[in-house]
Every structure is written in C-alpha cells, then in structure tokens.
Amino acid sequence: MSTTGLLSRNKIHPLRLALFISCGSILMMFGALTSAYIVRQSAGNWLEFDLPNLFYVSTGVLLLSSVTLQACYSAFGKGHVTLYRGLLALTLILGLSFVILQFQAWEAMFDAGLPLKGNPSPSFVYVLSGLHAAHVLGGLVSLVVAVIHGFRLPVLATPRRKLRLQLTLTYWHFMDFLWIYLLLFFVLQR
Amino acid sequence: MSSVITRPQNEETFIEEDGYDDHFHDHHHGDKYQSNFITKYIFSMDHKMIAKQFLITGMFWAVIGAAMSLVFRLQLGFPAGDISWLEPFLGKWITMSADGVGSLSTEFYYAMVTMHGTILVFFVLTAGLSGTFSNLLIPLQVGARDMASPLLNMLSYWFFFLAGAVMFASLFLSTGPFSGGWTAYPPLSALPQASTGSGAGMTLWLVSLTLFVVSVLLGGINYVTTVLNLRTKGMSMWRLPLTIWAFFVTAIIGILSFPVLVSGFLLLMFDRGMGTSFYLSEIFIGGQALDHVGGSALLYQHLFWFLGHPEVYIIVLPAMGIVSEVLAVNARKPIFGYKAMVFSILAIAFLSFIVWAHHMFMSGVNPFISNFFVVFTLIIAVPSAVKVFNWISTLYRGSIRFNSASLFAIGFVSMFISGGLTGIWLGNSSIDIQLHDTYFVVAHFHIVMGVAAFFGMYSGVYHWYPKMYGRFMNETLGQIHFWGTIISAYAIFWPMHYLGMAGVPRRYYSFNNFDFTSQFGAMNAFITIAAFVAFAFQVLLIINFFYSMYKGKKMTTRNPYNATTLEWTTPIEGIHGNWPGKIPSVHRWAYDYGKFGEDAIAQYVPVSEAEAIADKELVH
Ligand code: HEM
Numbered sequence: 001m002s003t004t005g006l007l008s009r010n011k012i013h014p015l016r017l018a019l020f021i022s023c024g025s026i027l028m029m030f031g032a033l034t035s036a037y038i039v040r041q042s043a044g045n046w047l048e049f050d051l052p053n054l055f056y057v058s059t060g061v062l063l064l065s066s067v068t069l070q071a072c073y074s075a076f077g078k079g080h081v082t083l084y085r086g087l088l089a090l091t092l093i094l095g096l097s098f099v100i101l102q103f104q105a106w107e108a109m110f111d112a113g114l115p116l117k118g119n120p121s122p123s124f125v126y127v128l129s130g131l132h133a134a135h136v137l138g139g140l141v142s143l144v145v146a147v148i149h150g151f152r153l154p155v156l157a158t159p160r161r162k163l164r165l166q167l168t169l170t171y172w173h174f175m176d177f178l179w180i181y182l183l184l185f186f187v188l189q190r
Numbered sequence: 191m192s193s194v195i196t197r198p199q200n201e202e203t204f205i206e207e208d209g210y211d212d213h214f215h216d217h218h219h220g221d222k223y224q225s226n227f228i229t230k231y232i233f234s235m236d237h238k239m240i241a242k243q244f245l246i247t248g249m250f251w252a253v254i255g256a257a258m259s260l261v262f263r264l265q266l267g268f269p270a271g272d273i274s275w276l277e278p279f280l281g282k283w284i285t286m287s288a289d290g291v292g293s294l295s296t297e298f299y300y301a302m303v304t305m306h307g308t309i310l311v312f313f314v315l316t317a318g319l320s321g322t323f324s325n326l327l328i329p330l331q332v333g334a335r336d337m338a339s340p341l342l343n344m345l346s347y348w349f350f351f352l353a354g355a356v357m358f359a360s361l362f363l364s365t366g367p368f369s370g371g372w373t374a375y376p377p378l379s380a381l382p383q384a385s386t387g388s389g390a391g392m393t394l395w396l397v398s399l400t401l402f403v404v405s406v407l408l409g410g411i412n413y414v415t416t417v418l419n420l421r422t423k424g425m426s427m428w429r430l431p432l433t434i435w436a437f438f439v440t441a442i443i444g445i446l447s448f449p450v451l452v453s454g455f456l457l458l459m460f461d462r463g464m465g466t467s468f469y470l471s472e473i474f475i476g477g478q479a480l481d482h483v484g485g486s487a488l489l490y491q492h493l494f495w496f497l498g499h500p501e502v503y504i505i506v507l508p509a510m511g512i513v514s515e516v517l518a519v520n521a522r523k524p525i526f527g528y529k530a531m532v533f534s535i536l537a538i539a540f541l542s543f544i545v546w547a548h549h550m551f552m553s554g555v556n557p558f559i560s561n562f563f564v565v566f567t568l569i570i571a572v573p574s575a576v577k578v579f580n581w582i583s584t585l586y587r588g589s590i591r592f593n594s595a596s597l598f599a600i601g602f603v604s605m606f607i608s609g610g611l612t613g614i615w616l617g618n619s620s621i622d623i624q625l626h627d628t629y630f631v632v633a634h635f636h637i638v639m640g641v642a643a644f645f646g647m648y649s650g651v652y653h654w655y656p657k658m659y660g661r662f663m664n665e666t667l668g669q670i671h672f673w674g675t676i677i678s679a680y681a682i683f684w685p686m687h688y689l690g691m692a693g694v695p696r697r698y699y700s701f702n703n704f705d706f707t708s709q710f711g712a713m714n715a716f717i718t719i720a721a722f723v724a725f726a727f728q729v730l731l732i733i734n735f736f737y738s739m740y741k742g743k744k745m746t747t748r749n750p751y752n753a754t755t756l757e758w759t760t761p762i763e764g765i766h767g768n769w770p771g772k773i774p775s776v777h778r779w780a781y782d783y784g785k786f787g788e789d790a791i792a793q794y795v796p797v798s799e800a801e802a803i804a805d806k807e808l809v810h
C-alpha cells in the first residue's frame with residue numbers, strides 16, 4: 001500500500017497496530033454483552049442450567065488450533081515447506097470443527113429444553129457464543145486465504161507474506177482468548 | 191535587535207535537504223490511485239478526496255435533517271396553520287380536514303423528530319465533522335503520505351454512504367421511517383407492531399446504523415494508527431497540533447463506545463426477530479398479552495447511553511480541536527496552556543465513559559447509584575472550564591484577525607459556555623426531576639452540541655477551504671452567515687429554556703390542550719420563525735461553498751495565513767502523497783506565534799543555537 005514507505009522507522013507495522021486496535025473494539029462489544037448479562041442476572045428471575053459438555057470439547061479443539069497455527073508460522077519462517085503446509089491445513093480443519101461443535105452445542109442446549117426465546121439466561125449464552133462464532137468465521141476466511149497462498153504460491157518468507165500470516169495468527173489467538181474469557185465467564189458467573 | 195531565529199532561505203529546497211526520505215516517489219505507484227475519473231473522484235483512496243466526500247455527503251444530510259426540523263417546527267409554531275402546500279412533497283403524511291386545512295399527521299411528526307435527531311447526530315455531526323476533518327488534516331498535519339490503510343479509509347466512506355442510502359430509503363416506506371426517537375428505546379423499537387414506524391422503518395434504521403458503526407470503526411482505527419505510527423521525523427506527540435489530539439482521542443472514544451451500541455442493537459435485533467426477551471417484559475398490545483417475559487428495558491438504556499454520552503463528545507471534541515487551532519492562528523498567539531488542553535481532552539474522554547446514567551435519572555435507576563453519576567457528571571465541568579479559560583486567554587491581548595473562521599471559533603466558545611452551564615443544572619439529579627424530558631434539555635443539547643459543533647465545523651470549513659479547493663470562500667458572505675447564524679440560533683434555543691422550566695415536555699405533537707403549555711403559543715411561533723431565518727442563512731453558506739469552488743479568490747501562496755503547521759507546506763494543488771519530494775522534518779511545536787518578535791515560525795524550521803540559548807534564558 002502507498003503509505004508503507006515509512007515502515008523502516010516503525011517498531012510495529014501499521015496494519016498490525018490496526019489489528020490490535022480492532023481487537024480492542026471487539027473486546028468492548030463482548031464486554032458490553034457480559035456486563036448486560038451481569039446486570040440482567042442481578043435483577044433476578046434468572047434460569048440456572050449446566051452448560052453442554054460440547055462447549056468443553058470445542059474449547060480443546062480451538063486451543064489446539066492456536067498451537068498448530070503458531071507452529072505453522074514458525075515453520076514458515078524456517079522454510080519447512082511440508083510442515084508449514086500441513087499445519088496450515090490442519091488449523092483450517094480444526095477451526096471448522098470448532099464452529100461445527102459450537103453448532104452442536106446449541107442443539108444440545110435446545111434439546112435440553114433451553115430454547116433461544118424464553119428466560120434471557122440461555123438467550124445470553126446463545127447470543128454470546130453465536131457472536132463469537134461469527135467472528136471465528138471471519139478468522140476462517142482469512143485462514144482459507146492463507147491456505148490458498150500456502151499451496152498456490154512458492155513458499156518464500158518475504159516480509160509481506162510473513163506479515164500476512166502473522167496478522168491471521170494474531171487474530172486467531174485473539175479468538176482463542178475471547179472464547180476462554182466467555183467460557184470462564186459462563187462457568188464462574190452462574 | 192536581530193532575531194535569534196534563522197529561517198531557511200527557501201522552504202522547498204530546505205525540505206529537500208532536511209526532510210525525511212521515505213522513498214515514496216521511487217516506485218511509481220502513486221498515480222494508479224488517480225488515473226481515471228472513477229478512482230480519482232468516486233472510489234478514491236486519497237485522504238483529501240475522501241475528506242471532501244464526507245463533507246459534501248454531510249452537507250446533503252444537513253439540508254435534509256434541517257428541512258425536517260422546519261416541517262415539525264411548523265406544526266409546533268402554527269398548530270392551526272394550513273400546510274396543504276406541502277402535500278406535493280409529503281403526500282399522504284398531510285391529513286386534510288373537511289374544510290380543506292392540511293396538517294401534519296401525528297405519526298409523521300414523530301418520524302420527522304426521530305429522523306432529524308438520528309441524521310444530525312450521526313450523519314452530519316459525526317461523519318460530516320470528524321470524517322471530513324480527520325481525513326483532511328491527520329495525514330497533512332502529522333506529516334504522512336496518506337492514512338495507514340487507504341483502502342479501509344475508502345471503505346469507511348462507502349459504508350457511511352451505504353448507511354445513508356438505507357436510511358434514505360426508509361423515508362419512502364409506506365409505513366414511514368422509524369418514529370420512536372433517536373435513542374430508539376424499547377418497546378417502541380423492539381416490537382414491530384408497537385407503532386407504524388416500528389416495523390420496516392425500524393428494521394432499516396437498525397441496518398443503517400449498523401453500517402454506520404462499521405464506517406466509524408474503519409475510519410477510527412485508521413486515524414489512531416496513522417497518528418501513532420505515521421508521524422514524520424521529529425513529530426513527537428507533544429508537538430502535535432491540538433486538532434490532531436482532538437481527532438485522535440475522538441477516534442479512540444468511538445472505537446471503545448460504538449461496539450457497545452452494536453451489542454445493544456444485537457440484542458434488540460434478537461428481540462425483534464427471534465422472539466427473545468432481553469428488553470421486553472409483560473407487555474400488552476391492543477389488549478393482548480405478549481409472551482415476552484423477564485426482559486428489562488433499562489438494559490437497553492444502559493447500553494445505549496454507554497455510547498450515547500461518549501457520542502456527544504465524539505461530536506464536540508473535533509470541533510474543540512478545530513477551534514483551538516483556528517483561534518491560535520488568528521490571534522497570532524500560542525494557544526494558551528497547550529498541555530492543559532491535551533490533558534483536558536484526555537480527562538473529558540475518560541470521564542465521558544462514566545457518566546452515562548445522567549440520561550437515566552428519571553428512568554427508575556437506583557437513586558443511590560444516581561449520586562455516583564451526579565458527581566462524575568459535575569466533574570466534567572472542570573476540564574470543560576479549563577478549555578474555555580484557555581480559549582479566552584488565547585484571545586486575550588492577541589492581534590486578532592476577525593474573519594469568518596475566527597468568528598465562528600469565537601461563536602463556538604460562546605455557545606459552549608451557554609450550553610455547558612445548563613448541563614450543570616441537569617447534572618443534578620434533583621433538579622433533573624423537573625427538567626428531564628422538557629425543552630430545557632432540548633435547549634441544552636442543541637446549544638452545547640448542535641450549534642457549537644456546527645460552529646466548529648463552519649470554522650474549519652472557512653479556514654481549510656483553500657486547502658481543499660485551492661480557493662478562498664467569500665469573506666463578506668461568510669461574515670453575514672456568521673452574524674445571521676449566531677443571532678438566529680440563540681433566538682431559537684434561548685426561549686426553550688423558559689419553556690422547559692415551565693415544564694413543557696419535549697417530543698409532543700401539540701400543546702394546545704393544556705393550560706400550562708398553551709400559554710406559550712406566541713413563543714413557539716417565534717421559535718419557528720427564527721428556525722426559518724436560521725435555515726435561510728445556511729443557504730448562504732451552501733451558495734458560498736459551491737460558488738467559491740469555481741469563482742473564489744485563488745490561493746497564490748502555500749501558506750496564506752502564515753500558519754505554522756505542516757499542511758501549509760504542501761503544494762497548492764493537492765497531490766497524491768502530499769509532498770512532491772521528502773516529507774518535512776519537524777523541529778518544534780505547532781504554536782510558535784509571536785516568539786522573539788517573529789509573527790510565526792513554522793514547525794519545519796530548525797531551532798538555531800541562538801534560539802536555543804534564548805529559550806534557556808526565558809526559562810530562567
Ligand atoms: C458541563 C458539561 C455537561 C453536563 C454536566 C451535561 C449534563 C447533561 C445531563 C444531566 C443531561 C440529561 C438531561 C435529561 O435528559 O434530563 C444531558 C443531556 C444531553 N446532553 Fe449534556 N451535559 C454537558 C455537556 C454536554 C456536551 C458537551 C454535549 C455535547 C457536545 C452534551 C449533549 C447532550 C445531549 C445530546 C443530551 C440529550 C440527549 C437526549 O436525551 O436526547 N452535553 N446533559
């Protein structure tokens with residue numbers, strides 16, 4: 001892009017900084033919803049229920065995908081072509097599985113007699129995890145782009161491509177962190 | 191006495207020697223941005239063009255929003271008047287009585303009030319103001335080629351455009367646009383069957399504002415990144431002009447508060463579409479009980495005002511930044527208390543996040559919690575007063591150039607004082623029992639936010655017009671515009687304080703039926719006439735704006751005001767990348783006016799040894 005000429009003086013790439021700021025923005029959105037949860041909960045008439053176990057399974061999958069993507073990034077830097085491509089594909093699969101598992105968790109909640117409408121307590125869980133899943137889908141799109149690059153382009157760790165992968169990685173870790181926050185919130189704020 | 195300042199002989203050649211070389215012009219990518227009509231004028235990625243797009247779109251919305259206010263002011267000022275002549279424009283929203291008298295339909299009255307608020311707050315005073323000037327000035331004043339991401343910057347404009355298109359479409363719905371007030375409180379906003387505007391109108395309102403938030407976030411992320419990351423060599427944060435500080439902090443507030451609004455909207459969408467009960471509880475409509483239970487309407491108010499209050503500072507801070515800069519340039523004096531100004535901006539920004547419930551004193555929040563919000567609300571008056579004091583001190587004993595820009599800047603200070611004082615009344619929860627939801631509040635926020643922010647914007651338009659179009663606006667017309675506007679604006683909003691103190695409620699269609707309100711008929715008529723006069727003076731601005739684009743006095747030198755900031759070192763005809771060669775390096779703050787007898791010393795001028803010694807002596 002046209003402004004990247006100044007990069008040589010920057011400690012952090014402007015796009016990376018922009019991504020951090022966006023993460024802050026997303027965090028505010030979830031912070032608002034969890035605050036709303038607390039406010040509404042303290043008003044009483046609040047249904048208590050157990051989270052479906054699938055949420056714990058999906059958590060493991062998401063954590064694992066963060067590890068594989070991190071390893072993939074370092075393999076890319078070191079030029080280990082097969083490892084890099086394999087881990088990239090694996091991350092994508094794990095990411096997709098996470099979304100599917102979330103979907104199944106919602107089904108499990110629904111089957112347990114906790115519909116979306118009705119008492120706001122389950123509604124909040126649907127909305128919060130759903131909004132998170134929507135953000136994960138955004139991450140999956142950038143993973144798909146990374147996979148296409150990984151398999152179509154020659155594997156060369158140019159600064160530009162490293163930056164690309166790094167941005168995907170940062171966002172993906174953030175999704176991970178966000179989900180852990182939500183899960184802990186659900187578990188502790190009962 | 192010979193001056194201690196050593197000026198470079200020639201600005202351009204000096205910048206080529208001393209400036210920062212980012213090798214921007216080595217690769218010829220610059221031109222692909224402006225190669226044809228579409229990339230130059232429509233899908234432009236050049237911040238200067240995007241600024242103009244924001245400004246002109248903002249002007250379009252200002253005209254529409256203001257015209258709406260005239261429509262409902264007609265109803266309030268002349269409730270018995272015949273407005274059948276508006277039928278060609280408003281169609282079925284004019285109801286005709288048997289004897290042929292046309293009046294505004296009640297639904298449409300509420301729709302107009304709602305749209306007026308939404309359009310002015312978001313499209314005009316947020317996008318039109320900070321969109322325009324952050325885009326124009328951030329790269330130029332920090333010394334950057336463009337925004338951090340020109341692509342996201344372009345998208346920011348187009349999301350704004352799309353938001354506008356959706357809102358515009360909602361005006362033509364057969365059920366009319368949303369009509370439940372700009373704050374969109376449930377249940378009117380949550381139940382599609384609650385009022386005519388609550389169905390399709392509200393759906394489009396939500397879509398539009400969600401697109402708008404995307405625009406604000408894309409823009410804001412770019413502004414913050416550019417300020418933090420793309421300042422030129424020597425441009426430390428403490429050397430930034432106050433305009434940039436204001437835009438920077440505004441962007442941060444937006445990034446932190448708009449997502450909260452989206453959260454509020456998300457729950458609202460679920461309530462509307464999916465049958466959840468976040469905001470709805472035990473509601474009867476048409477004698478029928480709905481099956482929503484367990485929701486809380488207050489929840490929405492918290493989420494809304496967590497954005498809503500910071501939003502008013504998103505509107506006014508950029509105006510404050512512009513005013514600080516314009517006052518310093520035109521008083522030929524350094525801004526008084528630069529650091530105090532920066533710290534007040536930061537303090538206001540911080541406090542703006544912990545006062546939101548002063549909008550909810552009367553909504554049934556716990557009175558003990560209200561106390562907390564009263565205290566922080568009143569504390570905001572402190573940094574606000576510091577700023578006012580500093581502006582006045584900047585003017586004090588300055589050799590003031592009275593021109594359209596500086597007059598509007600001074601007018602801003604006047605408005606901000608008048609409106610800020612009434613804020614202190616409202617901030618006391620006990621006084622607010624009487625004043626809440628009356629015309630007193632309407633007077634307060636129109637003066638302190640509406641008119642003041644417009645004044646800041648006008649000041650900026652007159653001041654930086656040459657930077658945008660290479661020509662000046664007409665001064666005589668500008669000054670007529672100023673005097674006409676300030677007098678008519680006070681004429682509109684001053685009397686509203688009295689209405690409010692007498693308890694006249696806001697958002698009522700008609701006041702004829704109650705003794706305590708009907709006595710104000712003449713005053714309401716007066717206000718309506720003043721509103722029409724004010725509108726007429728704004729037409730003057732629009733004529734001046736477009737006329738000067740083609741016929742205005744041409745700018746012949748780069749720095750017509752002899753100002754210090756970097757935007758006046760760029761060529762008169764704006765070019766892609768802003769500087770033809772290197773970017774100037776910065777050696778001093780932005781306010782060296784009148785230093786050691788020099789009228790102004792630009793930021794790129796190095797500090798000579800003699801000046802450094804003289805500086806030291808000043809300190810001792
Ligand atoms: C000295 C500082 C200020 C204080 C103490 C203050 C206080 C208040 C209070 C308590 C209210 C609620 C009144 C009610 O609804 O009963 C209010 C309303 C409002 N204020 Fe201020 N204010 C201040 C400055 C500002 C500024 C600088 C702006 C904008 C730039 C602003 C914009 C508004 C708006 C838009 C509303 C009304 C919103 C609505 O109900 O539609 N205020 N103010």
Ligand SMILES: [Cu+2]
Nearest residue numbers: 499546548549
């Ligand atoms: Cu407020």
